[in-house]
Amino acid sequence: MSNTETSNPTQLKRTLKARHLTMISLGGSIGTGIFLASGGAIHTAGPGGALLAYAAIGLMVYFLMTSLAEMAAYMPVAGSFKVYASKFVDPALGFAIGWNYWYNWAITIAAELAAVVLIMKFWFPDSPSVIWSGLALLIMFGLNYLSVKGFGEAEFWFSLIKVVTVIIFIITGIMMIFGIMGGEAIGFKNFTMQDAPFNGGFLAILGVFMAAGFSFQGTELLGVAAGESEDPEKTIPKAINTVFWRILLFYILAILVIGLILPYTDERLLSDSVSVSPFTLVFERAGFAFAASVMNAIILTAVLSAGNSGMYASTRMLWDLARDGQAPKFLARLDKRGVPVNALIFTALVGSLAFLTTFFGDGVVYVWLLNASGMAGFVTWLGIAISHYRFRRAFIAQGGDIHTLPYRAKWFPIGPLLALILCTFIILGQNFPAFIGGNIDWNGVLVSYIGLPLFLAFWLVYKIKHKTKVIPLKECDLSKE
Secondary structure, three states: OOHHHHHOHHHOOOOEOHHHHHHHHHHOOOOHHHHHHHHHHHHHHHHHHHHHHHHHHHHHHHHHHHHHHHHHHHOOOOOHHHHHHHHHOOHHHHHHHHHHHHHHHHHHHHHHHHHHHHHHHHHOOOOOHHHHHHHHHHHHHHHHHHOHHHHHHHHHHHHHHHHHHHHHHHHHHHHHHOOOOOOOOOOOHHHOOOOOOOOOHHHHHHHHHHHHHHHOOOOOHHHHHHHHEOOHHHHHHHHHHOHHHHHHHHHHHHHHHHHHHOOOOOHHHHOOOHHHOHHHHHHHHOOOOOHHHHHHHHHHHHHHHHHHHHHHHHHHHHHHHHHOOOOOHHHHOOOOOOOOHHHHHHHHHHHHHHHHHHHOHHHHHHHHHHHHHHHHHHHHHHHHHHHHHHHHHHHHHOOOOHHHOOOOOOOOOHHHHHHHHHHHHHHHOOOHHHHOOOOOOHHHHHHHHOHHHHHHHHHHHHHHHHOOOOOOHHHOOOOOO
16 A cells, blocks of 8 residues: 555545434434433432533533534544644644543543443343453444444434434423323422522532533544545534534433423432433333333443444544654554554554453552543543634634635634633533542542643643644644645
8 A cells, every 4th residue: 555545634535424424423412421410410400500500511512513613624634623733723732632532532432341331231130241341342343444434324323313212202201291191290390399490509510510511522523523524514514503402402401301300309310320310210200111121222322322433533533643653653554445444453452451440459440541531521622622713813814714614613702712711610620529628639639630641741742852832823734735
């Protein structure tokens, strides 16, 4: 294979259609966050508090996605935000974001393998864990190895199952609230009981606000997929235009329905077990038999979807790092179908090794890896906001007409600046309870914030070694090559 084929980013096959992109961006935000964690959010902050926290995060994600869409429609590359940070801010920031994002998703693969084991134990409690984790890894690897179209098609159907589930749940819930299903009309009594709609005050809402941020991680996959999409100038804006309404529909309406049907005082909402998922509880109350088994199967598709997407995103980011000489060169190889096979194998191995740490030392190593990964997602979002702010300013400084952009993010510069402030707030407030009270919980601080020094180390090492500086606006590389 020639050097041109292995190094040119356009050699990735542009076979993702508009429907694939739409479902990738949508499916990225629908997962265990809505199916399981939403119950805990309502129990902690009350139905009103949970709604407020998720609405604020939803608004931030909307601004981040429109920022990303503006850059991705103009410059669709597999390296996405890593490339944008390198070209519009500082090459050191791009390097750090690239490795940060690869690590984030490689560890997420390990988390999804662990989740698959828990889900399968629901049906087969005495079965060996390694069977299910191994099978899940093979499925994720296989879907990514086949072709980018194989990944896109699998993600389309995975996401469709999740979307249909949430729509059925919302319709069922509304019918129960007004007494059309499940007997007596529930009405709005659970929104006014005891301390509802808000419970636990500002600190409770703040805690949910932090957790809600994790639920939306994955929406930025659209930027990575842009490098392999057909006609990105049209398909990306089409996929992003409805993202806000989808977030509003799926998260806000689902939380509203749960908060109206189930009292926030119900202790079962705190559990992360599928058998008492808020979705399971509502479906059981509506009279659906086998609700727990059905929800378990749906959550299994959500987990496989997250792992499938994680393997795709991390593989493309690693390939792009290698292509730019920022990772071992053998990882930049593409096979004849345009799949970065070496990067895929390496990522799958790292994810598997991280998963194996769940079996050693009571999973302490795994918890540390997972916490560092969680922080990495927010750092990526922060990078997107900074890159877009600089991109638009550089575009204008170099005489560009914003009306010629394939897609323009609304509310500039308010959008990226608001997203930047909220992201910084979430990053710094990851474990605010550790600082409250007489003594600081240093162990809690270390576990929660370990991702930050890792990111800074990548950034500083590259900056010192290559003596990079923030690029002046008039010198930012706006070429689409």
